[in-house]
Amino acid sequence: MIKLSVLYPNVPGGRFDLDYYRRHHLALLKARLGDACKGYVVCAGVSGLERDSAAPYVATCELLFDSREAFEQAFLPHGPAFRADHPNYTDIAPVRMVSEVVG
Amino acid sequence: MIKLSVLYPNVPGGRFDLDYYRRHHLALLKARLGDACKGYVVCAGVSGLERDSAAPYVATCELLFDSREAFEQAFLPHGPAFRADHPNYTDIAPVRMVSEVVG
Numbered sequence: 001m002i003k004l005s006v007l008y009p010n011v012p013g014g015r016f017d018l019d020y021y022r023r024h025h026l027a028l029l030k031a032r033l034g035d036a037c038k039g040y041v042v043c044a045g046v047s048g049l050e051r052d053s054a055a056p057y058v059a060t061c062e063l064l065f066d067s068r069e070a071f072e073q074a075f076l077p078h079g080p081a082f083r084a085d086h087p088n089y090t091d092i093a094p095v096r097m098v099s100e101v102v103g
Numbered sequence: 104m105i106k107l108s109v110l111y112p113n114v115p116g117g118r119f120d121l122d123y124y125r126r127h128h129l130a131l132l133k134a135r136l137g138d139a140c141k142g143y144v145v146c147a148g149v150s151g152l153e154r155d156s157a158a159p160y161v162a163t164c165e166l167l168f169d170s171r172e173a174f175e176q177a178f179l180p181h182g183p184a185f186r187a188d189h190p191n192y193t194d195i196a197p198v199r200m201v202s203e204v205v206g
Contacts, residue, residue, distance in 0.1 A: 002149075003144075003146055004152075005163075018205065022205060022206050026206055040206070041106075041204060041206070042204070042205050042206035043106055043202035043203060043204050043205060044202055044203050044205050045200055045201075045202045046105075046171070046200075046201045046202055046203055047200070047201050048199055048200060048201070049107075049199040049200075049201065051171075055200050055201070055202065056110075056198050056199075056200050057200060057202070060108075060202060068149075068154075095159050096151055096152040096159075097148055097149075097150070097151060097152075097158050097159050097160060098148075098149045098150050098151070098152065098158070099146035099147055099148045099149055099158065099160070099163060100146060100147050100149055101144060101145070101146050102121065102125060102145050102146060102147050103125050103129055103143070103144070103145035
């Protein structure tokens with residue numbers, strides 16, 4: 001199984017509208033990806049390991065797919081639509097990673 | 104629900120023994136955390152969004168807990184044991200984050 005991680009760095013002065021992200025962007029992702037997306041987790045950064053430390057990311061989204069091919073077929077054609085919604089909730093450039101679930 | 108993310112940056116020349124991590128370190132985590140850990144996912148970085156791009160992290164581990172308090176009670180007392188095993192599988196300093204699952 002393949003995981004796409006989209007991580008929004010906790011940069012000084014960065015804007016991230018979590019409410020919009022959950023209500024609208026996530027709905028867009030689910031509508032466009034359909035059954036190819038086997039699961040997703042959205043998280044809001046709280047801190048580092050210690051309570052008083054800064055979270056390295058303000059928000060994260062992880063999406064699961066059966067394979068790299070399934071991810072690319074489902075996700076890449078909608079890349080422009082996903083990116084077009086980006087300024088509506090953030091001005092932070094995300095870190096994106098494809099990884100393989102191994103345990 | 105609270106998620107602890109431990110992310111190992113894909114630094115040039117960095118060492119990460121995924122086989123040891125899965126066989127030994129993950130077993131140590133599971134044994135010490137017990138029922139307080141409500142789920143976990145270990146991933147191996149493959150690439151960025153594009154196939155020929157570098158993965159920002161060589162490996163990631165995410166652990167779920169019912170609450171911040173449950174995480175701290177279960178995890179922090181075993182921090183020294185977890186850290187002592189660290190040189191056995193990597194020389195990379197991990198990025199660690201506590202986040203709240205919101206979707």
